[in-house]
Amino acid sequence: MITVNEVTKGFGSRTLFDNVSVKFSPGYRYGLTGPNGAGKSTFMKILTGEVEPTNNGTVGRPARVGVLKQDQFAYDNERIVDTVVMGNEVLWNAFKEREELCQLTELSEAQMLRLGDLESIIADENGYTAEFEAGEILRGIGIPDDQHENLMSTLATDYKFRVLLAQALFAGPQALLLDEPTNHLDLESIHWLEEFLCDYEGVLIVISHDRHFLNSVCTHIADIDYDTIIVYPGNYDDMVEHKMQARQSIEADNREKAKKIAQLQEFVSRFAAGQRSSQVQSRKKEIARLAPQELKKSNIQRPYIRFEQEKPLGREILRVEGLTKGFDDKVLFKDFRLDVYRSDKIAIIGSNGVGKTTLLRCLIGEMEPDKGSIKWGDNASWSYYPQDYHQDIPNGTTAYDWLMQYMTDEGHQFVRSVLGRMLFSGDEAQKATEALSGGEAARLLMARMMMQKNPILVFDEPTNHLDLEAVNALGEGLSVFPGTVFVVSHDRDLISDVATRILSFTPEGLVDFSGTYPEYLETHRFKEYSRISRR
Ligand SMILES: Nc1ncnc2c1ncn2[C@@H]1O[C@H](COP(=O)(O)OP(=O)(O)OP(=O)(O)O)[C@@H](O)[C@H]1O
Ligand SMILES: [Mg+2]
Structure with a gap:
């Protein structure tokens, strides 16, 4: 059980939630929801103890809490099985210290004593069977025995994610806290995760903006709104x-x-x-x-996303011929041909690791293909939304100053107005870039794209981190955009709203389909089809 007692948190003059008392019980699965910037990640950090409340509110938590680490690439140089064992920090530190002591040629008396202590810590934490237990979990999440000793860097992103989940589970936590676990997962892996979480017996708290996911996993929703947190029984739609x-x-x-x-x-x-x-x-x-009950304003807000193009292009935008790219002995695409016309809205879909980002980066010249030619039409220019957007927004500046670098002839008034449309009004615009929540950073990058007014927009998974309102607003903005769109996405709603054409990575190769996503699903009997109709 996790108990929260009279906790208040805010930054500066802004209150995120005021005097919140809630309980999270074992056996129930809670979705923590609220729009971008509502304070979900902050609340989760208060639950783990990483962040302190503003007042002297308290949190009671079980001895073992498993937290899913966000950075899938942080353990690339570690062995897979070690990454899992690191989930028990006490044990892992004892192992490390013992190893260091054992490498010394001579030990002092104190060091001898310490070695004895370490052995008993390791025994208490079941250290002698740790690798065996980690192996069991790894097998359970679909990683076969012969890979356990390999480095993390050898795994595809979604399997790295599975290992991090195994890490969070390793110490047998009574509570499991996950912040946006479905970002970067393809539909199949999301499905796997849903089933996996439904079998978990402790307290589960999960932050997500994925409605489908929340509906299939959650027994309760803890919603942050009206400056408080209310727990509703039922799933997200309820x-x-x-x-x-x-x-x-x-x-x-x-x-x-x-x-x-x-x-x-x-x-x-x-x-x-x-x-x-x-x-x-x-x-x-x-x-x-009779005084009417005061109705606090809901924190749900919708950005207004509209992209314009300064100079429309001719009819032919891009011609790709014989495009081939692979890494080591894995071919991602081969002899691919593509003609793109103005007002094509192309969704690029396929499971994790198939080469979607690589294809985009080849097209925009950030990566060399192995073979083939890529010819853009005259004056083609694009704005690019990279999958890892952190690289584009450095720490140490403010939202306003960062965007000012891209000011056009329209002046700072226009910068202000774009910021306002993207929900950075007043003080919000002066927010330090390192304090931006995931969704806020994503909105800021889109603000830049709105200012650039390029006729071609290229997005790599833009909906990770965005709340439902923002995803809808993006869908709307892209469908009325008169230019050309390329978008890599796993978001079924967005693809259905926007795409007029689908590039799909399938086991038979890269398929170019002219038509909408529902049409595509109808003609290609796709695995996810049954999954969508199930919901
Ligand atoms: N150290 C800080 N200083 C000032 N403001 C902060 C700080 N940390 C977070 N904030 C602000 O507090 C608000 C809540 O942030 P938080 O990251 O908890 O949001 P979130 O609900 O997780 O959003 P998202 O859905 O976008 O991930 C945001 O407006 C954020 O900018
Ligand atoms: Mg967050």
Whole structure:
């Protein structure tokens, strides 16, 4: 059980949540939701103890809490099995220290004693069977025995993720906390994760913006809104329904009260002058009692995403011929041909590691193909949204100053207005870049794309980190954009809204399909099809 007692947190003048008391019980699976910047990651860090509340609120947590690490590349130089064992920090540190001591040629007495202590720590933490247990978990998540000794760098991204999950599970945690685990996972891996989490018996708390995922995993939703956190029973859709009804009923109640107050008020003003003073007094009391319930403003906001193009291009945008690229002995695509026309909106889909990012980077000249030619039409220019956007927004500046570098002839007024549309108004625009939440950073990058006004937009997984409102707004912005769009995405809703053409990495090679995503699904009996209809 995790108990939160009267916890308040805010930054500067802004309150994220005020005086929150909630309990999270074992056997239940909680989705932690709220729009970008609501404070989900911050709340999770308060749960783990990494961040302190602003007041003296307290958190009670079990002895063993498993936390999913965000950075899939952090362990590239470690062996897979070691990465899992690191999940038990006490044990791992004892192993390391023992190793160092054992390498010394001579040991002092204190060091001898320490060695004895370390042995007993290792025994207490079941160190002698650690590798065996890590192996069991690895087998369970689909990594065969002969790979356990390999380095993490040999695994594809989604398998790295699985190992990090194994790491979080290794110490047998009574609570498991995951911050946006489905980012960077393809549909098949998400499905695997859903089933996996549904079997977990401790307290599960998971942050996600993926509605489908939350619906299939969660028994409860803890929603951050109205400066507090409310736990609703049921899945994500149930929560939205419940929240809407609760709000509507308060609004109806308030309307009713306002009507009564108006009637009473009329009586009071008519007779205030003298007679019937006791009746006037009692009506005044009634008015005070009826005071409508204050409705706090919801923190749900939708950005306004519109891309314009300064100079429209001719009809032919791009011609690709004989494009081939591979790494080592793995061919990603071979002899690929593609003609792209203005107003094509191309979604690039396929499972993790098939080469989607590589294809994009070859097209925009950030990477050399092995063979083939890529010819862009005259004056072609593009804006690129990279998968790892952190590299583009350095620490040590503010949202406003960062965007000012890209100011055009339209001046700083335009920078302000783009920031406003992307929900950085007033103080928010002066926010330090290192404090930006995942979704805020993503919105800032899109603000840059809105200012650049290029006729070609290239996105690599833009919806990771974005909340539902922002994903919808992006879908809208891209579908009305008159130029050309390339977008790599696993987000079914976005692809369905935007794509007029699908490039799909399939086991038979790269398929170019002219048509929308629903049309594509109909013609290609795809594994995920049954999955979508199941939901
Ligand atoms: N150290 C800090 N100083 C100032 N503001 C901060 C700091 N850390 C976070 N914030 C702000 O607090 C708010 C909540 O941040 P948090 O990362 O918890 O949001 P989130 O709900 O996880 O959002 P997302 O869905 O985008 O990941 C954001 O507006 C963020 O900019
Ligand atoms: Mg977050």
